Amino acid sequence: MGKFSIRTVFAYDWPLAVAGMERIAGDACAIDLVGVYRTPGELVAALDSVDCDIALVDYAIRGDTQMDGLALFEWLRRMRPSVGIVALVGNEAPVILRSILAQGGASLVSKFDEVGHIVTAIHSSYSGGRYLSPLVRRALDELADRDQPQAKLSTREIEVIRLYLDGVPIKTIAQRLNKGKQTVSAQKISAMRKLGVTNDIELVQRAAGLGFGGAKAVSRGVDIGPAIEVAGRERCR
Missing domain, CATH: 3.40.50.2300 (Response regulator)
Incomplete structure (x- = not known):
């Protein structure tokens, strides 16, 4: 054997x-x-x-x-x-x-x-x-413990939001996920609707509350916390 x-x-x-x-x-x-x-x-x-x-x-x-x-x-x-x-x-x-x-x-x-x-x-x-x-x-x-029913995102919506909060442009996200730009935009909009937010500042704040706190993003120059940088700014590596 x-x-x-x-x-x-x-x-x-x-x-x-x-x-x-x-x-x-x-x-x-x-x-x-x-x-x-x-x-x-x-x-x-x-x-x-x-x-x-x-x-x-x-x-x-x-x-x-x-x-x-x-x-x-x-x-x-x-x-x-x-x-x-x-x-x-x-x-x-x-x-x-x-x-x-x-x-x-x-x-x-x-x-x-x-x-x-x-x-x-x-x-x-x-x-x-x-x-x-x-x-x-x-x-x-x-x-x-802190989850809310309206925050139940799909697997793809989570991936899109994660990349977006990391500063990856929608066009690049679409390329990385092998999806159309319009599809990715629709998934971002759908995720924002489920999270109950209407703009990028609210998106970052809500996502941080759901455990996306390590995301490298801030919303258009508004500093909202030490774990989040400026949303929309290109990521530095």
């Missing part, structure tokens, strides 16, 4: 994190790290030829394709349904975490939790379960 192992691919664009995951996999005898990729494009291309059981993916990974964040997880669910997903998350808004879960099945591990939770999540996902690390669960519980 062959040795039991969970074939895992890892997508993360920080070399230090890659080295750390290689160490974790080496210490956890059942995890076989069969591929490491630095961009969404590398991961997508590799899955045409690499057999794996689990995809361990950084939600915030950026790279050479239009497909990142929720769009990448949606692609994995649709095109590689047999592959379990473990998403690594940092300071993402709680509504983003909930949106990932709404896509179905993914386990979520906060980068600020102990690394052992990564191993637990991989085993849980391999067995068909879903694991939420302690900080992820706490963030979701806090969101549920």
Whole structure:
């Protein structure tokens, strides 16, 4: 009988994190790290030829394709349904975490939790379960406590608002999500209507209250908080 192992691919664009995951996999005898990729494009291309059981993916990974964040997880669910997903998350808004879960099945591990939770999540996902690390669960519980029915945004509306609050222009959002500009504008308008806001200043304030507090945006030069910069201003990197 062959040795039991969970074939895992890892997508993360920080070399230090890659080295750390290689160490974790080496210490956890059942995890076989069969591929490491630095961009969404590398991961997508590799899955045409690499057999794996689990995809361990950084939600915030950026790279050479239009497909990142929720769009990448949606692609994995649709095109590689047999592959379990473990998403690594940092300071993402709680509504983003909930949106990932709404896509179905993914386990979520906060980068600020102990690394052992990564191993637990991989085993849980391999067995068909879903694991939420302690900080992820706490963030979701806090969101549920302050949630309001009218704030129930769709997965795509959340992604559009997240990018918009990060200072990404509507045209660029449309390109990144492979959608028409009018479609993206309509999704933004729909989200604003559900949130009960009529302008960008109100949008930033309302979104911050729902857990988008890490967004890099302010509304047209009006400073509304230390976690939010000027809305409509081009993002500096």
